[in-house]
Structure formats: C-alpha cells, structure tokens
Amino acid sequence: MDFAFDARTEELRAKLLAFMDEFVYPAEPVAEEQRARLASPWDTPAVVGELKAEARKQGLWNLFLPDAEYGAGLTNLQYAPLAEITGRSPHLAPTATNCAAPDTGNMEVLAQFGNEQQKKQWLEPLLAGEIRSAFAMTEPEVASSDATNITTHIERDGDEYVITGRKWYISGAMNPDCAIFIVMGKTDPDGADIRRQQSMVLVPRDTPGVTVKRAMQVFGYEDHSHGGHAEVIFDHARVPVTNLIGEEGGGxxxxxxxxxxxxxxxxxxxxxxxxxxxxxxxxxxxxxxxxxxxxxxxxxxxxxxxxxxxxxxxxxxxxxxxxxxxxxxxxxxxxxxxxxxxxxxxxxxxxxxxxxxxxxxxxxxxxxxxxxxxxxxxxxxxxxxxxxxxxxxxxxxxxxxxxx
Known part of the structure; x- marks a missing residue:
C-alpha cells in the first residue's frame, strides 16, 4: 500500500488549499451576514454562487466523481485528501466545489444506474450545479436503520407509478433549487426476498401530491447550507414508469x-x-x-x-x-x-x-x-x-x- 500523493493529487491539493485560504474562509462570515438578510432562510447567499463560479474556473469541480465522463476521474485515494480539505469548512467548501451531499450520492446513482434520458434531464444539470436534489429514504414510522422496514408504497397504475408515504430528514429538500427527489419505496411489499421488495424512482419536486411539510432541526440547527433536512409527504404522487431507476426490486x-x-x-x-x-x-x-x-x-x-x-x-x-x-x-x-x-x-x-x-x-x-x-x-x-x-x-x- 502506497499512500503517497501522486502529481495530480499534489497539484489539486495546492490549488484547493489556496482556494480555501483566499476565498472560502473569508466567505464564512459573509455567508452568515447575507443569510440574515435573505427573504427566506433557505435561499442561497450570493457569495456561494461566487465561490462556485471561482471553483469551476479553477477546475475544482465535481472532484468526487470517479467517472471521467462526468467528473474529475479521480480515484478514491486521490480524492481523499481533497475531501479532507473541504471538510475544514463543511458548510461552504463542498457546496462551492459541487461535492456536497446528497447531490454527490444522487449523481453517482444516476451516472451508474440511470438511463440516457434520466442522465440528460437530471444528471447533467446536477453536474453543472444548476439544480440541487434530495434522497428520500428515511421514515419516521419505522426503524430506518433496517432499510427493509421502509413502508412507502410505489404502486404501478398503467404507465405511471403512484407513490404514497412519509419521509423525514430528507437532506436538501428545503433548498428552493432542489428540483428532484430519488425516492425509495416498496414496489413488491409481499415479495419473498425482503431485499428485492424495494425500488427507486425519480420524483420531481413540483409533482402534484408532493409536499415539503417542514424543516427538521439538528441540535437546534437547520443546516441551511445543505438545503436543510425536511419532512416530505408523498400523497398519491404520480410519475411515469420511465422514472424508475434501474429495475423493479433493485432499490x-x-x-x-x-x-x-x-x-x-x-x-x-x-x-x-x-x-x-x-x-x-x-x-x-x-x-x-x-x-x-x-x-x-x-x-x-x-x-x-x-x-x-x-x-x-x-x-x-x-x-x-x-x-x-x-x-x-x-x-x-x-x-x-x-x-x-x-x-x-x-x-x-x-x-x-x-x-x-x-x-x-x-x-x-x-x-x-x-x-x-x-x-x-x-x-x-x-x-x-x-x-x-x-x-x-x-x-x-x-x-x-x-x-x-
């Protein structure tokens, strides 16, 4: 095992450290001041957009994604020291470099399992930082530490799926730029294999029947920088069957x-x-x-x-x-x-x-x-x-x- 940084990692580390010193740390108090003057606490401070533009200009963008077609093409070993650096300002730096959860995981899902239409409609604007996303898995009514407990129903009705359920601590859902949910629910609740009962579907935020009910606090914080953690209700929300990610039972x-x-x-x-x-x-x-x-x-x-x-x-x-x-x-x-x-x-x-x-x-x-x-x-x-x-x-x- 050789953990020495290669030339590309060293180059990116140097650029990222300079970016943090010159732009990110000074922006921390600015972001707080701007947020206090926003019409909604969930709106994004202007300085965040400035940081994203600068990061993109410097090539410090989508560093997390190993798929070179969509991201920086870095290995996990190359990305590790870079993620550590952004962790020093976890509420600004990951967002500034388009490496913030839950978007990172959602982009990885779409890159690995999405079809061409899903990639074009959702992955490309996420990669460009034009929209945000949320991953809807955790539920308040069950022990979600066991994912097989999930009770949200995804029922097929002709050419549509009908989603009914209640989720909470759905990261990113309060952000007004959040345009898409990846929702995990059961398409075959009575299936013999409890790990083949679940599926994932793409649900646009503006779908009728989708209600972002409230923000969930964490130790009194609402985590504005990541778009909050919301309780979300799906009340017979309908999406085309083409919004299925992968296959039924693959969730x-x-x-x-x-x-x-x-x-x-x-x-x-x-x-x-x-x-x-x-x-x-x-x-x-x-x-x-x-x-x-x-x-x-x-x-x-x-x-x-x-x-x-x-x-x-x-x-x-x-x-x-x-x-x-x-x-x-x-x-x-x-x-x-x-x-x-x-x-x-x-x-x-x-x-x-x-x-x-x-x-x-x-x-x-x-x-x-x-x-x-x-x-x-x-x-x-x-x-x-x-x-x-x-x-x-x-x-x-x-x-x-x-x-x-």
Missing amino acids: FAIAQARLGPGRIHHCMRLIGMAERAIELMCRRAVSRTAFGKALAQQGVVQNWIADARVTVEQLRLLVLKTAWLMDTVGNKGAHTEIQAIKIATPRAVVGILDRAIQLHGAGGVSQDFPLAELYASARTLMLADGPDEVHQRSLARRELKKYL
Whole structure:
C-alpha cells in the first residue's frame, strides 16, 4: 500500500488549499451576514454562487466523481485528501466545489444506474450545479436503520407509478433549487426476498401530491447550507414508469452502492473537521491565560492536543487504506474497512470537537466559533448512512464467521 500523493493529487491539493485560504474562509462570515438578510432562510447567499463560479474556473469541480465522463476521474485515494480539505469548512467548501451531499450520492446513482434520458434531464444539470436534489429514504414510522422496514408504497397504475408515504430528514429538500427527489419505496411489499421488495424512482419536486411539510432541526440547527433536512409527504404522487431507476426490486442494491462512497466521503471530511478543531484548540491555548499561565502550559490541555493529533493520524491512515481498497478490490472487497471507518471516525471526531469546545469555554458553544455547528454535524454522522450499531453488528458477524 502506497499512500503517497501522486502529481495530480499534489497539484489539486495546492490549488484547493489556496482556494480555501483566499476565498472560502473569508466567505464564512459573509455567508452568515447575507443569510440574515435573505427573504427566506433557505435561499442561497450570493457569495456561494461566487465561490462556485471561482471553483469551476479553477477546475475544482465535481472532484468526487470517479467517472471521467462526468467528473474529475479521480480515484478514491486521490480524492481523499481533497475531501479532507473541504471538510475544514463543511458548510461552504463542498457546496462551492459541487461535492456536497446528497447531490454527490444522487449523481453517482444516476451516472451508474440511470438511463440516457434520466442522465440528460437530471444528471447533467446536477453536474453543472444548476439544480440541487434530495434522497428520500428515511421514515419516521419505522426503524430506518433496517432499510427493509421502509413502508412507502410505489404502486404501478398503467404507465405511471403512484407513490404514497412519509419521509423525514430528507437532506436538501428545503433548498428552493432542489428540483428532484430519488425516492425509495416498496414496489413488491409481499415479495419473498425482503431485499428485492424495494425500488427507486425519480420524483420531481413540483409533482402534484408532493409536499415539503417542514424543516427538521439538528441540535437546534437547520443546516441551511445543505438545503436543510425536511419532512416530505408523498400523497398519491404520480410519475411515469420511465422514472424508475434501474429495475423493479433493485432499490436495496442501489442504496448499498450509493452509501459506500458516501460513507467514506463523510469520513474524509470529518478528518478535515478534526484538523480545524485542533488548529482552533492550539490558537486558543496560546492566546488565553488562566491561573497565572497560558492554557497551552496546562497539562490537561497538552494531553487533549496530543491525543487529538494521534487520533487524527490513525483515522487518516485507516481512511486512506479504505480508499485504496475501494480502488483496487472494489466496494464489496472493502466492506469491512468501510464499516470500520464509519464506526471509528465520527465517534473519534466528536470527542476531539468536544475537547475543543471545552477549551473555548462559553465561546465553544456560541455562534462566534464554528465548533458547535461542527459538533452537530459530526454527531449526526453517528446516525447518518446507518447508525454505529448496525455497522458493529455486521462487522462482528463477519469476524465471528471465521470461527463458526
């Protein structure tokens, strides 16, 4: 395993680091100021459009997509250090480079499973950053950690599918630019194979019967930058059968294909969040005095910083190994490592952010520093794309299987 950055990665890293310093970090307070003056909190601040234009001009666009026909054509190993950099400003940089969830996963689904018409109608404008999208899978009435529990009905009626169900925490759905939902539901609820009951269909947001009911908060935040997390009602919404993605019964498999890259992308960005937290800890520690000496001279603070550095170095190596395996043996061959990073990374980064908040005192929980919002994002990722316990269960079964 060779994790040294190749020439292309080094070139993109240099450009992206400069882009962050020159454009993204200065835009963070500007975006907040502009958002406060918008007619709707879900409208996009003008500075975001400026960042996207600059990123596209510099070739820092669609870096996540390994398919060279549609994206940058980077391997997972090449993309990992780039995603880490954007993770330092997770509410601006991924959007600025068109590498933000849930659009990334939706574009991957359309690129891999969509037909030519679906690609032309939805994938191309997503790749161009002209529209946003949402992925409607999670439901409030069932334990969605088990995707086979999903109860939304997708019934065929002639040349149309009729969708009925209630979804929530549907990321991106509050954004007025969100034009399309990928909806997962059951086309064969009584089928013998519980993993062949589900299908995915494309549902335009303006379809009659689709209601974006409300925004769901996360620790009191509404996550404006990602287009919020909404509760969405599908009340006999009708779409043509040509809006089916792949084949009937293929929804569960498509979901698994979508979530693998999504999980590693989240973990890459989480390392960037941790690096930002360490930087803020160090700056705070050398600038504040308590009980006659700088916080940086307090043994407990030194321990926090040292432990954080060790943790980040360990996580980064595990994420890079996972990326390398995904590139060399495929997502299925890297299944154990994907689950391992999904368990380890959010948990560890939450701990680092918690210490950083503690070191900042009241400022740590305030809006004057990014730590509270970063904490909310990292803690949510212990649930998103499958809660820790589901991955632990699967990983333990795979280990035990060797001895049975």
